[in-house]
Amino acid sequence: MVTKVLPAFVLAAGIASVASGAVSLTGSSYTQNFDGIGPATTAAFSSTAGTQALIPGNSNWDGVKFAGASTSGMNFVVDTGAGNSGALYSYGAASATDRALGSLASASNIPAFGVAITNNTGAFISNPTLSFSREVWRSSTTAVNTLAFAYGLSGSTATASNYLTDASLTAASAFDLVGEAVVTTNGAEDGNADAVTVSGVLNATIPAGSTLFLRWTDTNNAGSDAGIAIDNFSLSTTAVPEPTTVGLLSLAGLAALRRRRA
Numbered sequence: 017m018v019t020k021v022l023p024a025f026v027l028a029a030g031i032a033s034v035a036s037g038a039v040s041l042t043g044s045s046y047t048q049n050f051d052g053i054g055p056a057t058t059a060a061f062s063s064t065a066g067t068q069a070l071i072p073g074n075s076n077w078d079g080v081k082f083a084g085a086s087t088s089g090m091n092f093v094v095d096t097g098a099g100n101s102g103a104l105y106s107y108g109a110a111s112a113t114d115r116a117l118g119s120l121a122s123a124s125n126i127p128a129f130g131v132a133i134t135n136n137t138g139a140f141i142s143n144p145t146l147s148f149s150r151e152v153w154r155s156s157t158t159a160v161n162t163l164a165f166a167y168g169l170s171g172s173t174a175t176a177s178n179y180l181t182d183a184s185l186t187a188a189s190a191f192d193l194v195g196e197a198v199v200t201t202n203g204a205e206d207g208n209a210d211a212v213t214v215s216g217v218l219n220a221t222i223p224a225g226s227t228l229f230l231r232w233t234d235t236n237n238a239g240s241d242a243g244i245a246i247d248n249f250s251l252s253t254t255a256v257p258e259p260t261t262v263g264l265l266s267l268a269g270l271a272a273l274r275r276r277r278a
Contacts, residue, residue, distance in 0.1 A: 038132045041133050041136055050247055054108060071117065071129065078131065081125055083126040100154070102127070107245045116153070116207060116245035121237070121241050122236060123236055128233040133230070142254065146218050147252070149213055149246070150214055152207055152210060153245055154242055155240075156239060165187065195242040
């Protein structure tokens with residue numbers, strides 16, 4: 017297994033989930049293994065392009081039909097990598113509870129997925145560490161496929177209901193989900209067998225009460241597209257007091273020092 021690593025830190029867990037696909041971060045980390053998104057039946061996902069919706073299951077991640085020629089809704093499909101239609105996928109071995117959240121693009125359906133994480137720690141978060149597995153469940157024939165990563169914060173034009181399509185998010189290619197080398201005849205693969213770990217520090221500061229948006233967007237490439245998935249996601253943080261609190265603590269320290277000198 018190849019590992020792509022940047023400076024990182026990992027702390028103890030503390031997480032609470034809330035409705036509408038958002039995640040409430042109340043401690044130092046959040047993890048998601050996506051096992052709650054299958055195995056299940058194929059489900060209608062989105063009636064129109066650009067309509068963001070909660071992915072079926074209990075992951076609290078969101079998906080959207082980012083673009084595509086078809087006017088019909090994009091599906092959410094439970095699959096082993098055999099499927100070749102543009103959709104969001106719950107990838108895994110047949111009937112297996114070990115799942116990964118994936119995407120395959122076509123001219124009709126180009127997906128994007130992601131998660132909104134609200135800082136409810138009561139403290140200021142600086143430069144969280146992201147870590148996840150990249151899995152490939154279906155190979156491609158013409159180009160190495162990539163799901164492009166971008167991030168943003170609430171307070172811009174991005175919101176919990178539109179961040180998967182909002183143009184204000186910032187690209188960070190270190191966290192892209194990059195596929196494998198092309199093959200002559202594509203087909204299903206065992207995504208667990210060739211998983212690649214991606215880990216690094218995200219250059220973002222998240223005030224208490226703000227929401228961090230994370231997004232991966234597919235592209236319809238020439239030829240047969242790859243089925244690429246994310247698994248074993250984690251976000252780890254070091255929370256520090258808000259600036260006003262730091263100032264008060266500093267003043268209290270100075271006062272104590274003066275008392276000792278008196």
